[in-house]
Amino acid sequence: MSKKKEAKTNAMRLLDALHIPYRxxxxxxxxxxxxxxxxxxxxxxxxKMYKTLVTEGAPRQxxxxxxxxxxxxxxxxxxxxxxxxxxxxxxxxxxxxVTGYVRGGCTALGMxxxxxTVIDASAEALPEMVxxxxxxGCQIELNPVDLCRAAEGFFADxxxxxxx
Numbered sequence: 001m002s003k004k005k006e007a008k009t010n011a012m013r014l015l016d017a018l019h020i021p022y023r024x025x026x027x028x029x030x031x032x033x034x035x036x037x038x039x040x041x042x043x044x045x046x047x048k049m050y051k052t053l054v055t056e057g058a059p060r061q062x063x064x065x066x067x068x069x070x071x072x073x074x075x076x077x078x079x080x081x082x083x084x085x086x087x088x089x090x091x092x093x094x095x096x097x098v099t100g101y102v103r104g105g106c107t108a109l110g111m112x113x114x115x116x117t118v119i120d121a122s123a124e125a126l127p128e129m130v131x132x133x134x135x136x137g138c139q140i141e142l143n144p145v146d147l148c149r150a151a152e153g154f155f156a157d158x159x160x161x162x163x164x
Contacts, residue, residue, distance in 0.1 A: 048130050
């Protein structure tokens with residue numbers, strides 16, 4: 001008898017193709033839960049948990065931001081970082097159409113299209129960070145520099161950490 005193997009997500013396949021090591025976590029989840037609940041369910045430190053947000057600048061110009069779960073995206077800093085006059089959050093109803101992922105399973109890796117990606121500078125010094133693995137109930141732990149390389153992104157100060 002063989003043990004049933006969990007299907008890999010686009011994010012995992014991308015990391016495998018780039019030979020980037022990661023640890024996969026899974027937990028029971030049928031609908032969106034915030035990252036604090038995810039951290040609690042997996043017994044992981046909130047400090048290394050990051051969420052993925054998608055914004056829109058000019059019409060159909062999308063940008064991906066990876067920020068700490070206890071922070072909010074500073075739209076002003078984010079817009080300046082990507083060279084836009086202003087950014088707005090992508091409406092939840094558009095997440096799947098734009099990224100190929102559902103709310104709560106969105107990750108900067110393996111989206112339908114490659115969008116400019118910015119990882120908050122707070123992650124750069126961490127040995128590991130945890131991000132969504134590309135579906136509900138799936139998280140990936142990896143080195144922030146490896147995430148940046150895989151997402152073809154860069155680090156910048158875009159989060160308002162004083163908010164929690």
